[in-house]
Amino acid sequence: MSQKTFTEKEIKILNKNPYVKKVSEKSITYSDEFKQLVVLQIAESKTPRMIFEQAGFDVDIIGMKRIEAAASRWKKAYRMSGILGLKDTRQTNSGRRLNRALTDKEKTAKLEAKMKLLEAENEWLKKVYLNGKGVTQVVKSLTTAQKYELIRQVIERFNLTGVIHYFCDTLNVSRSGYYRYFSESAKYHRLKREEDDLKVRDVILNVFHRRGYKKGSRQIKMTLENEMGIIYSLKRIRRIMRKFDIICPHRKKNPYKKIVKATEEHRVVPNRLNREFRQEVPGKVLLTDITYVYYGKGQLAYLSTILDGSTNEILSYHISDHLKMPLVTETIEKLFRNKRIPLHPEAFIHSDQGAHYTSPTFQNLLKKKGLGQSMSRKGNCWDNAPQESFFGHFKDEALLKECQNLEELKREIKRYMMYHNTARYQWNLKKMTPVGYRNHLLDAA
Known part of the structure; x- marks a missing residue:
């Protein structure tokens, strides 16, 4: 709005124009006919200045800023609501305060209206809180839009008049915002x-x-x-x-616990990785671990995997219904049968200090295959974080409970591993899939 104010002399001049309904020091109220005239003549390529001058207005008194703002406002209202958008509704939809003191009857009526509004607010909160299906979220207050809707509902339900300002104050919302919310343009948007x-x-x-x-x-x-x-x-x-309540899976706490305590013949090796998982060299940092897999009606299987720390690609995995040593040794054998990518000359396996990995059988197999070995610190899952993260996503996303037997479970895990490696884009891999990122690293080498 223009900051220009009118003098008494300018107010008298403007009041003489037949297109003016009212003039104050800060504003002009134009007739509905003049608003329509402006909109129609702008459509005929006339400028606002030209239209106002032809209507007998002194442009220097009104100011071009005020003229252009009014013309723009009327054009928008006409585009949204037609001729009705140009009508002055302030007399019929006024929510201004009364200047006189309220009578006792009016005070009682306002208090009753306030009680009805607050009762309706409590009912609305219960509906939002329960959402018709049971508790879905904790709602401490209504949104501004919900408050506007509530005020309109209470007014229409009890056929109240002259309470809009009072209700807006009660619910701590803007009165002008209430009118704007129910305008035709706002409804359209x-x-x-x-x-x-x-x-x-x-x-x-x-x-x-x-x-x-x-x-x-x-x-x-x-x-x-x-x-x-x-x-x-x-x-x-x-x-x-x-x-729209599109809820993505949330990873639950990993139920993995220690299998057995390592005996004296089991040997722990130092941590040579030190959380440097992403070394940008495919086939060098190989992370491994075992997880429980529940499927069907409470059935249990075990999954052993080997994950490339640089690309997050699953290089090898093995599924079994028991926790015996072949679960991990067969995973290593499958790794060397996988010819998709060559292993780095300095490749090493990093694991936790579980009984399988401290076993002489497992450690001798690694020496035979020419792989180094590294272990996390005791009880520190962060030292093998990418592998633990993979298990979390796997259990959230794979359709494990739909599998009725071990063969179905193996098919589902095979399908998921293919999806993970070739179709599951990862934010920290430059938005590529593990296989795509592996090829990217090999091309850049």
């Missing part, structure tokens, strides 16, 4: 945004269930960019997921 959100939701859901595995927001963003050429910001994806 909300409807358009809702339509846009539904389209984005459908795209996200398509990726969310892609290849049968649920994904988080970062996985969705990378898949959209790499496979569909669609770029959405993380903030937008997360907003849509929250709005």
Whole structure:
């Protein structure tokens, strides 16, 4: 709004114009006919200055800034609501305070209206809190939009008048914001945004269930960019997921516990990795571990894997229904049968201090294969963090509970390993898949 004020002489001059309804020191109220005239003549390529001058206004008195702002405001209102958008509704929709003191009857009516509003607010909070399905989230207060909706509902339900300002003060919201929220232009924008959100939701859901595995927001963003050429910001994806209750898997605490205490013949070796997992050399840092896998109706199996620390690629894995030594030794044998990438001359296996890895059988096998060995510090899972992280994502995303027997479990794990290596984009791998990042490192070498 222009900061220019009118003198008494200028007010008298402006009041003589038939297109003016009212003039104060800071504002002018124009007739609805003049607003329509301005909009129609702008459509005929006339400038606001020309229209005001032809209507008998002194442009120097009003100021071009005020003229251009008024013309722009009327054009927008006409575009959104037509002729109705140009009508002055302040007399019919006023929520201004009364200048006189309220009578006892009016005071009682206002208190009753306030009680109705607060009762309605409590009912609304219960609906939001329960969401019709049971408790979904803790809601401490309503959003501003919900408060506006609540005020409108109470006014219509009890046929109240002259309480908008009072209700807005009660719920600590803006009165002008209330009118703006229910304007035609605001309704149009909300409807358009809702339509846009539904389209984005459908795209996200398509990726969310892609290849049968649920994904988080970062996985969705990378898949959209790499496979569909669609770029959405993380903030937008997360907003849509929250709005439509698209819940990604959350990793639970790893249930892995010590298998057995190492006997005296078992030997612990030093930690030569020291958390330097990402050495940008494929086939050098090999991380290994064992995890429990529950499937079907409480059935239990064990999974041993070897993960490349530089690329997060699963190089070898073995599944068994028991915890005997072949679980880890067969994983090593499979590693050397995997000819996809050569191992580095200084390659070494890093593990925790579990009984399998401190066993003479396992350590002698590594020496025979020419692999070095490294171990995490006792009870420190962070020293083997990438491997632990893989197990967490694997258990969240793989469809393990749908498997009814060990053969079905093996097929599902094989399918997931292929997905992880070739189709699961990772934020810390320059948004590439493990295989893609491995090829990238080999090309750059």
